[in-house]
Amino acid sequence: MEQMPSPNAPLKIGTRGSPLALAQAYETRSRLMAAHDLPEEAFEIVVIKTSGDNASLIAADKPLKEVGGKGLFTKEIEEAMVDGGIDIAVHSMKDMPTVQPEGLILNCYLPREDTRDAFVSLKYDSLDALPEGAVVGTSSLRRRAQLAYRRPDLKMVEFRGNVQTRMKKLEDGVADATFLARAGLNRLGMSDVAKSSIEPEDMLPAVAQGCIGIERRIADERCAELLLPLMDGPSGLRLACERAFLRTLDGSCETPIAGLSILEGDQIWLRGEILRPDGSEAIADAIRGPATDGEALGEELARRMLASAPADFFSWRC
Numbered sequence: 564m565e566q567m568p569s570p571n572a573p574l575k576i577g578t579r580g581s582p583l584a585l586a587q588a589y590e591t592r593s594r595l596m597a598a599h600d601l602p603e604e605a606f607e608i609v610v611i612k613t614s615g616d617n618a619s620l621i622a623a624d625k626p627l628k629e630v631g632g633k634g635l636f637t638k639e640i641e642e643a644m645v646d647g648g649i650d651i652a653v654h655s656m657k658d659m660p661t662v663q664p665e666g667l668i669l670n671c672y673l674p675r676e677d678t679r680d681a682f683v684s685l686k687y688d689s690l691d692a693l694p695e696g697a698v699v700g701t702s703s704l705r706r707r708a709q710l711a712y713r714r715p716d717l718k719m720v721e722f723r724g725n726v727q728t729r730m731k732k733l734e735d736g737v738a739d740a741t742f743l744a745r746a747g748l749n750r751l752g753m754s755d756v757a758k759s760s761i762e763p764e765d766m767l768p769a770v771a772q773g774c775i776g777i778e779r780r781i782a783d784e785r786c787a788e789l790l791l792p793l794m795d796g797p798s799g800l801r802l803a804c805e806r807a808f809l810r811t812l813d814g815s816c817e818t819p820i821a822g823l824s825i826l827e828g829d830q831i832w833l834r835g836e837i838l839r840p841d842g843s844e845a846i847a848d849a850i851r852g853p854a855t856d857g858e859a860l861g862e863e864l865a866r867r868m869l870a871s872a873p874a875d876f877f878s879w880r881c
């Protein structure tokens with residue numbers, strides 16, 4: 564049965580419990596408080612444990628895609644929203660599947676943070692400075708493939724956990740360097756661990772990197788109204804374009820796909836890169852057109868890249 568919260572009941576904001584997820588939930592709460600002149604008590608942050616947070620799965624040093632793919636960190640949160648246990652959910656858009664469960668809508672995007680990856684190392688200043696055979700820690704299939712393509716000499720090791728855990732691994736000498744989203748570091752107040760940034764011209768970030776999205780029930784008009792002033796126009800155009808690209812490529816699992824759109828006046832410029840998981844081959848392409856046609860442009864670029872790739876290139880599609 565549909566629960567009918569009283570108009571004065573606190574709005575329940577669902578989130579994972581990681582330091583980054585909490586920072587994103589607090590940012591969302593602050594923006595809601597400012598937009599509606601509401602006190603902190605008008606909101607309740609509800610921490611939800613997801614399969615992806617399951618310690619035993621994380622401890623097993625398996626690539627995340629073997630553990631369960633993209634819905635891994637979102638399933639339980641979306642279930643809580645369908646059940647009415649929470650009213651809205653705050654997500655890192657780059658971790659979100661391109662299609663939402665029935666009854667839910669994800670179209671509220673906050674102003675985007677830095678979209679670049681950061682180069683993090685205790686010994687070296689940049690990717691170019693890494694000596695031959697250096698060890699890079701990463702759990703991201705995209706970063707792994709992009710790095711293997713550009714620097715076949717590098718050795719990759721599986722690297723997971725929060726930023727503190729990863730820094731400890733660097734201290735212990737498990738790897739010489741790692742790559743983290745600048746957006747996450749900035750939100751955690753840890754941007755000083757970044758030695759340099761990877762420019763999109765050198766390596767495109769993940770689709771939707773650096774963007775916080777807020778999901779709600781489609782039928783919940785109270786939440787629709789509350790979120791309206793938070794919806795950032797430029798983020799909306801860019802995310803529609805990038806997510807259409809990913810959706811058309813069927814990037815439903817963690818896939819070696821990178822993509823970034825940039826607004827230039829009333830135009831949008833989308834660049835994409837698709838790689839073989841082992842980094843032995845990559846295809847890149849770009850498209851430009853009216854920003855309001857972003858979704859169609861994203862689909863068109865994806866179709867063009869699918870058509871131009873060798874037949875066995877998309878063996879990872881699922």
Ligand SMILES: NCc1[nH]cc(CCC(=O)O)c1CC(=O)O
Pocket residue numbers: 655656657658742743744745746747771772773774775
């Ligand atoms: N896959 C984990 C994840 N999801 C979102 C971010 C960073 C924040 C963002 O991109 O918005 C990260 C960590 C990372 O890649 O360093």
